Amino acid sequence: MPRTRKVDKTVAQQKALSAFWKIGYNQLGVRALEEATGINRFALQKEYGGKAGLFIKVLDDYLLLSENGVFNNVSNGGLEEVATLFLMRADNETLPEETRYGCLAINTACENDGKNEEINHRIMNFFDMIGDAFKSALSNEKKQGTLKDNVNIQQACEFLRGELIGLNVVARANRDNQAILPAVKFTANIVRSWKK
Amino acid sequence: MPRTRKVDKTVAQQKALSAFWKIGYNQLGVRALEEATGINRFALQKEYGGKAGLFIKVLDDYLLLSENGVFNNVSNGGLEEVATLFLMRADNETLPEETRYGCLAINTACENDGKNEEINHRIMNFFDMIGDAFKSALSNEKKQGTLKDNVNIQQACEFLRGELIGLNVVARANRDNQAILPAVKFTANIVRSWKK
DNA sequence: ACCTATACTAGACACTTGTCTTGATTAAAA
DNA sequence: TTTTAATCAAGACAAGTGTCTAGTATAGGT
Structure with missing residues (x-):
């Protein structure tokens, strides 16, 4: 046996x-x-x-968990969910301890020399998924007629993705989620300012 | 001889x-x-x-070159110089070919496991320098009385740093500076909107 | 052409790497 | 208690790692 x-x-x-x-x-x-x-x-x-x-x-488990977790809320939500995502990223109380080491996908994107197609593929998909989640949130808000007209959704979602990724790198460099508190507050304010 | x-x-x-x-x-x-x-x-x-x-x-040469180059312009400038910095980051014509591999310091921050103090120290200093450069630019603008009152300089400079770092990671993931064009345009617009 | 002294080649070295393997262990069914 | 079959320990393996070194090459001054 x-x-x-x-x-x-x-x-x-x-x-x-x-x-x-x-x-x-x-x-x-x-x-x-x-x-x-x-x-x-x-x-x-x-x-x-x-x-x-x-x-x-x-890595696959991690990407799936992220997609089904925080980014799902964003996809199905609006500006407030986006703002919440950012604010939560600096909240040590709710986050796993590992998050002060950044994000596994982002770390991998940087340490990856590009020769491993299996990794490249997953990183690109993940980054696309982040952008799409933000795009959905902004589109949801627009459909409700509550997004300011001057917000370019195509650019804004890529801007938000950039900021989220960058803050993960800063958290990792400091080994401390609190290091990004000023930036997440500022970002949340920008996002909230896009509401009519 | x-x-x-x-x-x-x-x-x-x-x-x-x-x-x-x-x-x-x-x-x-x-x-x-x-x-x-x-x-x-x-x-x-x-x-x-x-x-x-x-x-x-x-790495030292690289950090010094960055500090004395683009970030010096930002430190001594204002919102327009900040906007220009972002827009330039997506400009393949003017940038060295290596920039599509991101930023050496950021890549190192991510692949570094934190045990090498020489590297940690340099990365932290570099990230602080980026933040300080943005702070200087915003302070310069404020001293001139041309910065909108609702802009929190302390948070804004960290926000800008986060975005710049994130866009470098996205450029690396794509191996293409053009991938961040929408985001740099959006960021430049945000920055320009802070002017009175 | 000769001489000096530094740079170079490339193998050696000890250690680490990820993978492979064999004999030992042992969980659990019979 | 015995048997089966999967898991385990940990050494072996080949290749790679960063560092070290001895003999050779050679730039350039004299």
């Missing part, structure tokens, strides 16, 4: 996500990954196809 | 900067660095103290 795993698969993947998020794909070695997750190198190879396979798995 | 170098030191350092910028510190090995720059491993060790030493050297 088969022997059960020493570590729960879901828990191990959560720990892998955390380790990749904090340390980065390149600087996290397989032995450190074993230490951090409890997944031994045999299971890493057999279950995930190796380090890269586990990384893709946890 | 000493033998002269096969490669010009300044040119070699320029090539090193380019390679680190595009590929990243972690993914660029010493042999590839030799290939890219013409600096052999003997000179790398003797002249720079190794790979890390060369990286710190070119």
Whole structure:
């Protein structure tokens, strides 16, 4: 009869996500990954196809969670949901501890030398999804007749995406979500000012 | 009598900067660095103290060049100079080719696991300098009595820094400065709207 | 042409890397 | 208790890593 795993698969993947998020794909070695997750190198190879396979798995989980979570609220909401997204990004009380290391996708976009198509594809899709979420929110507001006429939705959604990404980088550089509090407040005010 | 170098030191350092910028510190090995720059491993060790030493050297040159260049104009200018900075960031004609790989400092901030104090220190200083440059520009405008009263300088300069950093990441993800054109236009408009 | 002294080549080195593998362990069903 | 079959430990492996080095090459002054 088969022997059960020493570590729960879901828990191990959560720990892998955390380790990749904090340390980065390149600087996290397989032995450190074993230490951090409890997944031994045999299971890493057999279950995930190796380090890269586990990384893709946890990246996919992360992207899906983001898309179904905060960005879903934005897509289905309006300016207030957008403002809330920004304000929440500086709220240590509600956020996972890992968020002071930025965003896994953004970190990966920067440390990625572009040769890994599987990673490129996912990063581009994620960035597009962020832009689309903001576009939906602005479009929802426009449909309700509550968006100021001078707001160029096409540009505004890319502007918002840029700001969100940038603030994640600043949070990471400081290892502190509070570092971006002034900027998120300012951004929330700009967003709210777009309401009629 | 000493033998002269096969490669010009300044040119070699320029090539090193380019390679680190595009590929990243972690993914660029010493042999590839030799290939890219013409600096052999003997000179790398003797002249720079190794790979890390060369990286710190070119990072310092890069940060100084940025500070004395575009951010100096911003520090000594006002809202128009800020707007121009953003618009220029999407202008392929005037920018070095490397800029479609983002910004070396930002890339480094993301791929850095935080254990290297020499790098941490430089990144933090650079981010502070960016914020200070925007603060100076806004303060200059205020001193002239031409900044709208409702603009919170403390928050606005951090907001601008966030946007600039984020747009560099988006440019890198796309490997194309044109990808941030809508966002820089929008940002420039926001900045210009702060003028009385 | 010769000499000096630095630069260069490229292999060596010790260590790390991700992957692979074998024998041991052991969960759990029978 | 025994058996089965999956998991585990951890060493092996080949390749790569950054650094070090010895012998060679050679620029340039004399």
